[in-house]
Amino acid sequence: MRSRANEFSERYQHNFSVLATPAEGLSGKFTAKDRKTFGELPGITDKIYYTNSNHVPVYYKCSPRHKARIEGPYHELTRGGHIFYVEIDGDATHNPQAISDIVDLMDSNNIGYCSVNHNRNRCMKCGYEDSQEHLDICPKCGSSDIDKLQRITGYLVGTTDRWNSAKLAELSDRVVHK
Ligand SMILES: [Zn+2]
Numbered sequence: 139m140r141s142r143a144n145e146f147s148e149r150y151q152h153n154f155s156v157l158a159t160p161a162e163g164l165s166g167k168f169t170a171k172d173r174k175t176f177g178e179l180p181g182i183t184d185k186i187y188y189t190n191s192n193h194v195p196v197y198y199k200c201s202p203r204h205k206a207r208i209e210g211p212y213h214e215l216t217r218g219g220h221i222f223y224v225e226i227d228g229d230a231t232h233n234p235q236a237i238s239d240i241v242d243l244m245d246s247n248n249i250g251y252c253s254v255n256h257n258r259n260r261c262m263k264c265g266y267e268d269s270q271e272h273l274d275i276c277p278k279c280g281s282s283d284i285d286k287l288q289r290i291t292g293y294l295v296g297t298t299d300r301w302n303s304a305k306l307a308e309l310s311d312r313v314v315h316k
Contacts, residue, residue, distance in 0.1 A: 140215040155218030158191035165190070166304025185311070187304035191220070197311040202243055205315055210247030223253040227314040229269035230256045258287040 143154040165187040173183040189195045192212040194205050202224045213220045222244065230236050237254055244252050259273040260266070263281035275282055 140217075156216045157218035158212065158216040158220040164188065165308065166302050169304065185307065187308045191216070195311075196308055197313055199313050200315060202240060202315045206243045206247040206249060210249050213250045214248060219251075221251050221253060222249045223255055225255045225312055225314045227271075227316070228256065229258075230254060231258075231269075260285045260287065 139156045143156050146152070146154045169183055169186055169188050176183060178184050192209060194200060194208055205224065206222065209222050213222070224240055226236055240252065240254055243249070257269045257271055259268055259270060261276035261279060261281055262283040262285050264276060264279040266276050266278040273284055273286070276284060
């Protein structure tokens with residue numbers, strides 16, 4: 139695809155490029171259409187979402203190093219845009235070394251863009267913050283108005299209220315990369 143885009147760039151004197159799609163709209167819509175046409179195929183249409191571009195599936199348990207080694211080569215081919223992300227457990231706010239290690243990984247695997255995902259909960263009533271995986275009630279004031287900061291396909295979001303069902307299914311399948 140990259141060579142084809144290069145050919146077209148030469149031929150038409152325009153900048154064509156390949157983009158690794160973030161899949162917000164495509165993720166659910168295409169899967170439903172393909173399931174209708176081809177039926178439920180194991181590992182392909184058996185979930186309600188498609189894996190983002192050339193990513194290792196979100197439910198696949200592996201280390202950040204392994205993930206970088208697989209996804210890195212595609213960044214050179216998708217110069218229109220791409221993202222590598224790592225889900226880490228715990229709180230990265232006070233662990234700059236964890237972030238630094240991931241930046242080193244990017245460097246050694248020729249990765250162009252990266253995000254580090256970790257939980258961040260904030261009580262909207264009293265301001266209490268932590269990084270627990272499931273926080274529904276504030277331990278300080280008892281409020282259930284908890285803002286859960288998460289990242290999906292490159293955007294920071296406070297709540298998942300506006301995510302489509304396909305992306306919600308993807309979120310619940312995500313595993314931490316250790
Ligand atoms: Zn609170």
